[in-house]
Amino acid sequence: MNRIMKDLISVIVPVYRTEKYLRRCIDSILRQTYKNLEIILVDDGSDDGAPLICDEYAHKDQRIQVIHKKNGGLSSSRNAGLDKAVGKYIAFIDSDDFIANDYVETLYREIKKNSAEFSKIDYKEVYDEKQICEKSSKQSVIYEGEKVEEAYFDLRIDSVCVFLYSRNLIGDTRFIQGVTSEDIPFNFEIFSKAQKLVYIPTVKYYYYHNPKSISNGKFNKNMINYLLFRKQIYEYCRSEKKRTEKKAEILYARAAMGLMARMAIYGIEDELEEDRYKKIMRKAFKPHKKAFFSDRNTELSRKLLAILVFDFYPVATILRRVAK
Numbered sequence: 001m002n003r004i005m006k007d008l009i010s011v012i013v014p015v016y017r018t019e020k021y022l023r024r025c026i027d028s029i030l031r032q033t034y035k036n037l038e039i040i041l042v043d044d045g046s047d048d049g050a051p052l053i054c055d056e057y058a059h060k061d062q063r064i065q066v067i068h069k070k071n072g073g074l075s076s077s078r079n080a081g082l083d084k085a086v087g088k089y090i091a092f093i094d095s096d097d098f099i100a101n102d103y104v105e106t107l108y109r110e111i112k113k114n115s116a117e118f119s120k121i122d123y124k125e126v127y128d129e130k131q132i133c134e135k136s137s138k139q140s141v142i143y144e145g146e147k148v149e150e151a152y153f154d155l156r157i158d159s160v161c162v163f164l165y166s167r168n169l170i171g172d173t174r175f176i177q178g179v180t181s182e183d184i185p186f187n188f189e190i191f192s193k194a195q196k197l198v199y200i201p202t203v204k205y206y207y208y209h210n211p212k213s214i215s216n217g218k219f220n221k222n223m224i225n226y227l228l229f230r231k232q233i234y235e236y237c238r239s240e241k242k243r244t245e246k247k248a249e250i251l252y253a254r255a256a257m258g259l260m261a262r263m264a265i266y267g268i269e270d271e272l273e274e275d276r277y278k279k280i281m282r283k284a285f286k287p288h289k290k291a292f293f294s295d296r297n298t299e300l301s302r303k304l305l306a307i308l309v310f311d312f313y314p315v316a317t318i319l320r321r322v323a324k
Contacts, residue, residue: 010038010087013095014077019048021096026057028098034105039064040081045071075175075182092160096208103204107164116198117169123162123205138201152191153247159183162205181226219268230255253292256284260309264316
């Protein structure tokens with residue numbers, strides 16, 4: 001491996017109000033077995049101690065550079081990092097998460113070995129500080145040509161944090177600013193133009209359940225973007241008569257079900273009308289429920305949950321007490 005450790009890899013870390021977790025994140029990057037890194041910490045106008053921590057680490061390690069900018073959101077931070085990065089390959093890590101010591105090496109090795117444009121590993125959700133290393137005996141899977149776009153749906157792609165991308169593949173693709181769930185359209189564009197992906201079925205990324213994260217807690221109005229992006233992709237596949245139309249339809253239905261379940265179990269922000277958003281989810285789900293329930297890759301537990309939240313919503317809300 002040492003003989004091919006030549007390419008500079010840029011690791012982009014958006015930072016906003018993660019003072020409590022930031023050191024763990026940066027330390028996990030500094031422990032990487034692959035050393036030729038450019039680490040870009042993007043301080044998105046954070047008003048806690050995170051900016052000072054960023055500067056502290058930049059003084060300790062010359063591979064680290066810090067961008068201080070006005071608050072503009074996650075997409076803005078990632079785009080700022082992309083504009084600054086000079087590495088041949090690009091990785092994204094969220095500042096409240098952490099990675100295995102060979103996260104970069106694993107992704108990079110498989111790209112080089114298979115002459116791929118990008119690579120993917122798996123993630124594990126964690127609730128405490130303990131890092132659990134997991135090994136897999138499964139072989140890497142190669143997707144080429146039209147199979148790459150199909151992989152976007154088969155692998156149920158959301159986060160960019162489980163990928164290593166070729167800089168050339170990203171090109172001028174950027175994150176849509178001012179919205180949440182921005183990973184979805186970014187990755188769809190990447191998968192649509194890529195010719196070769198290698199997927200390594202092993203856990204190397206640890207997603208921390210930060211209780212203050214925008215992805216946790218009650219349903220809020222920004223979460224509707226998740227549904228809208230899934231709808232746009234489905235409508236695109238349908239209008240273009242893509243082979244992936246049915247797969248896109250299933251993910252659209254899953255998005256509606258997932259958001260309906262979030263409202264039922266975790267509640268909804270006080271300023272929002274619950275009945276209005278329930279109608280939105282039902283309208284989105286109903287025409288596609290057949291595709292959802294007939295999908296062999298959708299777990300039985302998820303199908304049962306769909307029946308619960310769409311047909312017995314008042315009963316489902318009882319689960320809020322358990323969630324609390």
